[in-house]
Amino acid sequence: MTIACAAFIVRVLMDDWAQVSDLLGNASWAWLAIALLCAAAAMSIIAWTWADALAVMGGRMRRGQALAWYYVGEIAKYLPGSIWAAVGRGEIARRRGVPAPQAYPSVFLSLIALYLAAALTGAVLFPFDLAHSRDAGPALALLLLVPLGLGALHPRVIGAVIEFAERVTKRSIPIRIPAWRATVVLVLRYVPAWIGIALATWCVALALPDVDAPLLRLSLATVLSWTAGFVTPSPGGAGVREAVFVAVSGLASGPAVAVAVTARLIFVLVDVVGALIGVPFTGRRVRVADSLGSPASGPSPIVADEEG
Numbered sequence: 001m002t003i004a005c006a007a008f009i010v011r012v013l014m015d016d017w018a019q020v021s022d023l024l025g026n027a028s029w030a031w032l033a034i035a036l037l038c039a040a041a042a043m044s045i046i047a048w049t050w051a052d053a054l055a056v057m058g059g060r061m062r063r064g065q066a067l068a069w070y071y072v073g074e075i076a077k078y079l080p081g082s083i084w085a086a087v088g089r090g091e092i093a094r095r096r097g098v099p100a101p102q103a104y105p106s107v108f109l110s111l112i113a114l115y116l117a118a119a120l121t122g123a124v125l126f127p128f129d130l131a132h133s134r135d136a137g138p139a140l141a142l143l144l145l146v147p148l149g150l151g152a153l154h155p156r157v158i159g160a161v162i163e164f165a166e167r168v169t170k171r172s173i174p175i176r177i178p179a180w181r182a183t184v185v186l187v188l189r190y191v192p193a194w195i196g197i198a199l200a201t202w203c204v205a206l207a208l209p210d211v212d213a214p215l216l217r218l219s220l221a222t223v224l225s226w227t228a229g230f231v232t233p234s235p236g237g238a239g240v241r242e243a244v245f246v247a248v249s250g251l252a253s254g255p256a257v258a259v260a261v262t263a264r265l266i267f268v269l270v271d272v273v274g275a276l277i278g279v280p281f282t283g284r285r286v287r288v289a290d291s292l293g294s295p296a297s298g299p300s301p302i303v304a305d306e307e308g
Contacts, residue, residue: 023208023258031207035200035263039270042196046114047071047274049189050089053110056178056186059102061093068281069093071274073107092282101174112149113183115227117190119145121198122223128216145227153183198222201245201263211255218259221249225260 047070051061061069069092076088093103123143151157155177162173198219205213222245229241242260249256 020254020258020261023211023255024262026209027262028207028209031203032262032266035203035207036266036269038196038200038203039263039266040274042193042200043071043267043270043274045193045196046110046190049113049186049193050106050110052186052189053113054093054098054102054106056109056182057102057106058176059098059106061098064281065096067274068278069096071271071278072282074271075275096282102176105175109178109183109186111230112153113186114190114193115230116145116149116153116187118194118223118227119143119149120187121191121194122220122227125216125220125223150184150187153178154180194223197226200266201259204263204266205251205255205259207262208255208258211251211259214250217250221245222263224248 044067047067048063050070051063051066054061054066069089073089073092087104090100090104090107093106094100098106123146126143158177162175162177166173198215201222202213202215202218205211205218225241225245225248228244232240242257242264245260246253246256249259251259
């Protein structure tokens with residue numbers, strides 16, 4: 001699938017290269033700068049909220065540590081397979097003093113909550129864009145992720161999965177089951193990140209001359225394309241994200257490819273610059289007492305109730 005999507009993008013680029021190059025050559029630098037700021041804000045919100053995900057799992061990290069560790073660890077997402085982003089962030093946290101049963105699960109929880117927030121954002125946007133939707137199938141499929149995902153995160157479901165895994169492996173799995181209410185709150189905290197991602201993509205479209213850029217349609221296409229890229233093994237969703245955006249954005253192929261490729265470059269730039277800035281700040285360890293949520297270290301960003 002990844003190869004097919006990449007081949008599709010290359011073919012469209014070749015077919016419409018004259019138009020794409022003309023659009024990019026006359027793009028507004030002011031709108032591109034605003035897109036860059038929106039992208040940086042969105043990715044920093046994702047990093048910031050990782051601290052909340054760790055709190056839900058019973059751990060703790062400072063917000064500044066979350067920002068630095070997130071950007072450095074996220075570089076791993078450009079390796080084949082979405083799991084490497086989780087491994088990269090989780091390993092950095094573990095090596096800096098966060099216990100592994102909290103470090104790795106917090107990353108997986110943050111990713112699940114992030115993309116449930118994407119589905120929730122799509123659910124809100126879709127009714128407003130319904131009149132302009134040529135094919136509602138992808139959007140409706142995204143809407144199904146909201147109840148399915150929230151149901152899968154219920155403590156009884158997670159508890160059953162952990163119990164089954166313990167029976168199969170014949171060993172205890174010391175993972176805290178987060179309260180459902182805290183998980184739902186975590187999902188909601190990621191919604192602003194998707195607003196920033198959608199605005200960044202929209203600003204890219206506004207930067208291109210003579211391109212009609214409907215905010216709702218491009219926002220929905222952005223959410224759909226990022227979600228499709230996440231669930232594939234392609235490094236950073238490369239090729240898949242762009243192909244889905246071209247298919248559902250409602251733009252002509254040339255402008256759609258120009259927006260998708262330019263938005264990709266902007267988000268890669270944010271990742272790289274964020275990682276370079278974060279590297280000097282990844283060496284500081286957290287105290288084990290802090291990572292375990294010691295009462296002496298103050299309240300966690302999210303307090304999970306024990307009833308679920």
